[in-house]
Amino acid sequence: MYPNNTRTVGVHEYMYWYLVTAPVMVSHRGIALADNNLLRRDQGSQHSPVTSRISNLSSRGGGGMELPGLVFIGDRELLSPCEPCDVAKISSPPNENLQEQLRMLKACQKAYGGIGIAACQVGWRTRIFCMGIDVDDEAARARYPDAKPFPHQFWVNPSITPHMEQGTSWFWEGCLSVPGMRGWVERPNAVHMQGWNENGEPIEAELDGLPARVAQHEYDHLDGVLFPDRALAGTLLPVRAFEDDRQDKWPENWPTPGARKTKPGGFSEVK
Numbered sequence: 001m002y003p004n005n006t007r008t009v010g011v012h013e014y015m016y017w018y019l020v021t022a023p024v025m026v027s028h029r030g031i032a033l034a035d036n037n038l039l040r041r042d043q044g045s046q047h048s049p050v051t052s053r054i055s056n057l058s059s060r061g062g063g064g065m066e067l068p069g070l071v072f073i074g075d076r077e078l079l080s081p082c083e084p085c086d087v088a089k090i091s092s093p094p095n096e097n098l099q100e101q102l103r104m105l106k107a108c109q110k111a112y113g114g115i116g117i118a119a120c121q122v123g124w125r126t127r128i129f130c131m132g133i134d135v136d137d138e139a140a141r142a143r144y145p146d147a148k149p150f151p152h153q154f155w156v157n158p159s160i161t162p163h164m165e166q167g168t169s170w171f172w173e174g175c176l177s178v179p180g181m182r183g184w185v186e187r188p189n190a191v192h193m194q195g196w197n198e199n200g201e202p203i204e205a206e207l208d209g210l211p212a213r214v215a216q217h218e219y220d221h222l223d224g225v226l227f228p229d230r231a232l233a234g235t236l237l238p239v240r241a242f243e244d245d246r247q248d249k250w251p252e253n254w255p256t257p258g259a260r261k262t263k264p265g266g267f268s269e270v271k
């Protein structure tokens with residue numbers, strides 16, 4: 001049952017798989033990409049605000065907005081808890097700077113093809129994430145072909161409570177900060193969420209299915225947890241393992257029943 005049989009993927013397993021797609025070097029906390037193009041453009045101080053990183057903007061645009069680059073696995077900033085957001089600043093004028101950063105975060109999610117993104121993934125170390133899939137979001141649906149659209153939403157300082165009585169399921173998770181990889185992760189099917197929205201208004205929701213899955217993944221980012229730490233041992237795979245008909249050739253019932261038939265974006269019930 002979750003989470004007891006969810007084992008941590010070892011560094012050596014991760015290395016094995018990542019050697020398929022990119023050179024790696026092992027840091028004392030994990031894996032860092034050796035490709036300089038994929039390394040963080042900004043190696044600034046740990047808690048510098050995102051606005052101080054504008055000089056390191058990515059060239060990829062988001063509706064004309066200049067966007068910060070992604071923070072990748074191996075960067076220690078992804079491994080420590082984020083600071084709470086001062087919610088009063090969201091709703092009290094003038095709040096243009098914060099609203100601009102929220103728009104930036106949503107634009108980053110779309111530009112990088114995410115179905116969710118946490119602020120710390122673009123160097124903004126606050127407890128905020130956004131998620132959602134538009135009907136016409138081809139980039140996100142290319143990464144998760146079986147994912148169904150759901151409304152875009154911001155969560156500020158969220159709290160999350162799993163509904164364990166509603167069971168768990170498996171999903172081939174990926175992450176913008178762990179490029180080119182998928183891992184088989186078991187999580188509760190449904191959660192209760194509480195927090196604030198982009199207007200500083202208190203909100204709560206009962207989530208299930210894909211929104212519940214993404215919310216749990218993004219919430220983990222706020223606590224410095226990445227999905228490889230949740231993945232079943234031996235299941236961290238390069239995306240090419242899912243391409244063409246390779247997935248159909250996996251062993252029956254590996255790594256759990258249903259996994260071979262579950263495309264990224266779909267779910268497999270626990271059997």
Ligand SMILES: [Zn+2]
Nearest residue numbers: 174175176177
């Ligand atoms: Zn992620």
